[in-house]
Amino acid sequence: MSSEDLATKYNSKETEVKWYSYWESQGYFHPKSDTEGKRFRDSRYVIVIPPPNVTGILHMGHALNNSIQDILIRWNRMKGNDTLWVPGVDHAGIATQNVVERKLAKEKKTRYDLGREAFLQEVWKWKEEHGNTITRQLRRLGASCDWSRERFTMDEGLSRAVREAFVTLYERGLIYQGHYIINWCPRCQTALSDEEAAHKEVEGGLYHIKYPIAGKGRQVRQTEVGQAEKVGEDHVVLATTRPETMLGDTAVAVHPRDPRYRHLVGKKVILPLMEREIPVIEDEFVDPEFGTGVVKVTPAHDPNDFVMGQRHQLAQINILNPDGTINQNGGAYVGLDRFEARKRVVEDLKARGLFIRRDSHLHAVGHCYRCNTMIEPYLSKQWFVRMRPLAEKALAAYYQGKTKFYPDRWTKVYLNWLEGIRDWCISRQIWWGHQIPVWYCDPCLEISSDKKKQGIIAARETPAQCPDCGNKNLRQDPDVLDTWFSSWLWPFSTLGWPDATDDLKYFYPTSDLVTAPEIIFFWVARMIMAGLEFLQEVPFRRVYIHGTVRAQSGFKMSKSLGNAIDPLEVIEEMGADALRFSMIMLSAQDVYLSREKFEVGRNFTNKIWNASRFVLMNLKDFSGGRLDLDLDLSKLSLADRWILSRLEQVSSAVENQLGDFGLSQASSELYHFVWNDFCDWYIELSKPILASVEKSKKEATQKVIFFVLERILRLLHPFMPFISEEIWQKLKAKACDQNLWPLTLSLASWPHEKAKRFENPEAQKALDILQRAVKGIRDLRLRLQLPPTQKLSAVIASDQSEILSVLKDHEGQIKILARLEGFDLKPSFEKTKAFVANAFSDFEVFIRIEGLVDPVKERGRLEHKIAEARSRIDLIQRKLADPDFTAKAPESLVQKEREKLVDAQRVLKSHEAHLELFQ
């Protein structure tokens, strides 16, 4: 085997390593920022990667997300745009801290044993050792990121950006600190944002409890029969899903217009177990329809109760420790875990005769999105971003058409969220992350009893002393910021913000954002707000939301569910190109994966490889390949003109699809073109010419096949970068104009020309005739179970001379493709019993069988065909008989129906005539 040949089998592993390291080392993914204006800003194409977590390992969701981005990036790079794909990794505060804490736990240590400083060193160490797993894996996928611009949300520059953003917002009055009910994860022991509290339906209980009315002797009127259970002589019944929180109750509430309880308002009840008197208040919030119409009010442990508590100036009693155990405010229950406390509270209520019943109750409960622990609404002091003003800007930008969502239905989701936006709790009680750039001066804090910010210093640079009193002993807020507080700056922080770098000037705003629906709120919406707030410009023009990857079972694919397919295993086994192509083809909507689904891509790589082998084998004596075709088109064979015409159609279809994020449609367009048109027909039609001794004809076909394959590889390259490059390089060796060729396919130009120089409807029509003739004969041979070795001869009859001449011109090829000994062409043909036939509207094919066929079978076949034709004719006739149709449908359509009718009738007549012979 000479070096210009392709091996019998495609070696994906070797190829992938070879080309990826070449591309990367040559800096092909590294655009320069061109602020000189040598190029138009319109010719930029920029994507920032959704930064995977440092703790992440590549899963199928990443594989899909990054394959899509890489296709868009490579496509744009080939189109000659200044194309930048900014990669990077997210520090993933809670997730990463959890990982390191788990590691410590194995050594029976906690983070508190180490202390903050030493713990953070541990995390950094972990990051150095394991943090580049995901970026290595992205390279294996083929992701053509500019690694020289790789960022980490905790690196120096991004940390600066975070401080800048925080302090700017603080100065604009958009950041505040306050005591509010937030979502608290007792396991992670930190606050969470609303978005981080994943609501899940849980089968819980609705506990009915009696609260005695204070001041015995006061009679409670029996309202109606049937209400007895709700309003007794000396108590009120209420319902709760979390009985243990009663320890912190500071009121009981009813609806102001609820007649059942009017008389109770203003009275007091005795909080059982705590033996505390609490008031009965009225509040519109209470739904008389729910439960008994009476609500216990726990301002420190329920968001609604908190608000209600503020309206009525109720005390807030926090009964929980940060770890979810009951604190000293919980009386006898101190120290118990919240769920244990629930049991005990219920038992004790039962013992006192105050427990009525537990109904089972389905309700949504928040769970920590990191560790899935049930969240507690918890009153604590946290930092918040006032989101309304930011959301207003984002809404305005949307209505100005600044950012568009694809598919469009996501805009509604996005807008709804913005319209109902709530403040963002950004402080986290963990250590791994950006520590809040706020310092306290304790002496000043003590002095300022009013609500001024005295003693609180938010600063970009660590302050040396208090600006008011000069105290040098400042204490930084121990909390860190929500991870998303750095992610929301990603599109510009990665480009150098807050510095006005060349990159920022040239590449911001970016072009597209490609991501999954899960993080529209977490990330996409916030990035848009941040972009508008800090740079007065939307961070990207278009947002492409692709489908979710699921296991075949329909569940989300995840390692913890054990239903994950490891993309690296697939790459190992079938190659990155196979993985990418399979996923993209399936990605028209949510992707349900199973192992077998990757076979499409694998088979396709195999097909491409072998077709290319064939081409290269037939170019042994050839070195006249060119980037552009230097042939007189009119002198090319029909097959050549046809494939060129199809190539052009497909190129522009792919171009159009890609422009609209129709990657799946584009990939399947290419798949069918390569497989069905190029391999099944064009290569087959070329074989006799390539084998012929007629040098000029052979050379012309060599040129065309070379040209078409080269274009195919370019079209395929964004989807399948490795195999296309490997073959392309071999092809390049056959070119006579190599000096015009780029060093790598990834820098070749995208083959889309506006001038339709190859468009050729005549060739397409002629080839269609040829294909039908061949298929018609093949069908007969198989249908009649004629032995393959049986020599056959055929007759093709048509009253259209153009058809006859097309077939005449390609006699040799038809003989090979249909495996005929020979055939005659006739303007008309008298059928005899010695023939079987297939009829088309414009011609008939006959095969001489000389009694080889069973007349009964043949009759059956013909009757079936006749029935088919009749039902078709019937359908068309009914349509044409409808006066509404002929009157209202466009004339061209009616005309078409008439033609269809004539065609169908011809087919019918042919079959009928033939059937008669076999009667």
Add this chain to the structure above:
RNA sequence: GGGCGAUUAGCUCAGCUGGUUUAGAGCAUCUGCUUUACGAGCAGAGGGUCAGAGGUUCAAAUCCUCUAUCGCCCACCA
């Protein structure tokens, strides 16, 4: 409780703004094949009243309404 998506051949899915589609593809099934690249292949075949019911229209898988089943997202009803 709201919103969104799905429902098309045994399986997995295309079918975008109604009319060249007699509703397609891939896998699976069946038949045949050492045809000078590919059996991960080649050549054929069978298989669907497009979830159901209404409606709009000359014309509906495609647009509208309702229903059913499945899935996702959002939501402070204790």
